[in-house]
Amino acid sequence: MDEQRGPGGGPPRWWRHGPPWGHLRDAAERGTRRPWRSTLLLTVFVLGGSNFAAQAQEGQRASLDVFARVLLLVGSGLLLWRKRYPVAVAFGTAVAAMVYLGAGYAYGPVFLTVAVACFSAIVAGHRRAAWSAVGMLWAGHVLVAHWLYRWLPPTGDTAASWWQEVAVATWVVAIVAVAELARVRREQWAGERAERAQAARRRADEERLRIARELHDVLAHSISVINVQAGVGLALLDTDPEQARTALTTIKEASKEALGEVRQVLDTLRTPGDAPRAPAPGLDRLPELVEQAAGAGLAVEVEGEPPRLPPGADLAAFRIVQEALTNVVRHSGSRHARVRVEHGGGALRLCVDDDGPATGADAGGSGNGLAGMRERAAALGGTIEAGPRADGGFRVLAVLPLKVKEDR
Template sequence: MEEQRVPGPWWRHGPPWWNRRDEEERRARLPWPSTLLMTAFVLIGSQFAGHAQDGHRAQLDVFARVLLLVACGLLLWRLRRPVLVASGTAATATVYLGAGYPYGPVLLTVAVGCFSAVVTGHRRAAWGAVAVLWAGRLLTAHWLYRWLPPSTDRAASWYQELVVATWVVAIVALSELARVRREQWARERAERAQAARRRADEERLRIARELHDVLAHSISVINVQAGVGLALLDSDPEQARGALTTIKAASKEALGEVRQVLATLRAPGEAPRAPAPGLDRLPELVEQAASAGLTVATETEGASVSLPPGTDLAAFRIVQEALTNVVRHSGSRHARVLVSRTEGALRLRVDDDGPATGADAGGSGNGLAGMRERAAALGGTIEAGPRDDGGFRVLAVLPLRAEEDR
């Protein structure tokens, strides 16, 4: 699943390339372009620094340029071996400065190496490298300068050390900020991926519920009518023909609803070609139940209000599943459906007089679980169980205001 980019400034959610390129892939590639650019800058900048410090520091020679190339070359492995690069650049810069060569861009290689180490989580290694470089700098600038080239070198001023310390603190602070941002981007990417997986799981569960409700109801009707047709095939062909007609209509309707559900898998995000069923199709449920030998009495209380699509579909499926369970699991051939609309909630009650004809009174676990999931998704509740006077009752309460505010 491709990760979705979150709109907003790149410093909040990561640069544009951050989510498209895998971390391991970036580490596997040596950063040649940036390293070559850095090498050119260090060599040219050191040459200018040598001219500017002529007479105060030693002239650049072959050894100095080798040290500069070594420091820059180490940066090629800053993504793969950040600890080695941080330590290597610091050691190389220490030797370079200890030999009396001009101050200049060589310190930039240490900054880049330590920055990469901090960003990749090797903070102690980066701080250790900076400490080694700084300690070497203090020793050579305030004590060993007497025995090291150039002979005209003098002790550095402590004001200069304060400037160096400020730059070191700035580099460390910038590195820590980059590390924190990087970890934050990683957490956000993980949270977005988890949210995407959760949405996919919820969509699969929704489709599974739809298929279960459609198929369970239709197959129950077909099963009952098939039994009637087989029983009356020889004695009453006309009534058997009616059962077969009911089977054909039920299977056709089931196929249509299954196609509509599966179409969301093939073309996610597109508007459905047919409207989702709602309580306006309650008479169809009553007719289908009648064709399966179940007499259903319906009653409506409260003002007729327009229901949100999600609530309307859930209410239809709950009544459908409850009637299906009566057909499959109840010995009663009579059921009552009460639809009560109030200002803040929709109440659905389905009763039958029982008794249960199987081990599962009121239905199997999947059907009841599906009804509870539909109600819970809307902030509602489902109560299902035997009544004190016999029979079985399903009572659903679906809030209306919470759904309308979504």
């Protein structure tokens, strides 16, 4: 923790750029921030366009007065809340536009505020509300243009053409269709982002599981050898110093190898994506396993010639044999084990046998050895069978479906 603090024992380095939960606060602010710029530009456009439309339709529609400009400002200003209250804004802009048209003011960009509000509502998922608001505006316009126009300004107004209503309905359908398309596309993007995030979490979980298996297999095997040799060294320290020295030498070599493999695993965490500094172990290192097991008092007989395998399968096969021999050292009273390697028909078979019997003593293991072996085999599409034999021994049989490379 000290290395994360700033100079002079000040706050941690990451605090200089804000607390770790700052991105959550920023996301929340972005979600509630009002769209001032777009609303201001739209308001200017609506006011300017309405003035131009009023001049073009002078004598046919009522001139813009204070009430008209208030309605235009209200309809445009409501768009500031279109992200937080999309339904209310959709209906509010529709009502403002309907009152504007009912007052006899000039046709113009007043419909644009309704279009933007309904677009936002549909994209936010409020489809029925947006359709209802648009339908209410269109029905109100039909009512005003074909019936109420007799009693509403401007004086002497006539009924609108039904072709005009068809044109308005076409524009409404087009706007809503574009909004629906944007909503669908937005949902697709959200689904894709969720899938990518889930895939990233899954890859991270798989990587953590892989590293946990590697550390378990490395440490379990090496510490088992160290434990046995430490017991031998303590027992022979006074009576046979030379044999005790041999046990201590074995402990030193096993601990050095374990540290090297642990360092290699941890290096993959510090520099992800870089090539490992040392090649991953494979079945070509079976003689080293035999030698280490001999140091722990276990004689191992190997039958069969290991084939050449892809790196991932080679590592899995090596770790399965290593864990199986570690379990013999820990849990079996037998001092002899057999490793049989067979391949053919696109499959590799690894069989590790000991004659038992089980000691029944607590060997200090985590209980994850067999589970780790099964996970390694399952990752390659293979299987693991482990259990006692009828004659009292124990067998681990791994079948890995592999395409063996014949060239060496």
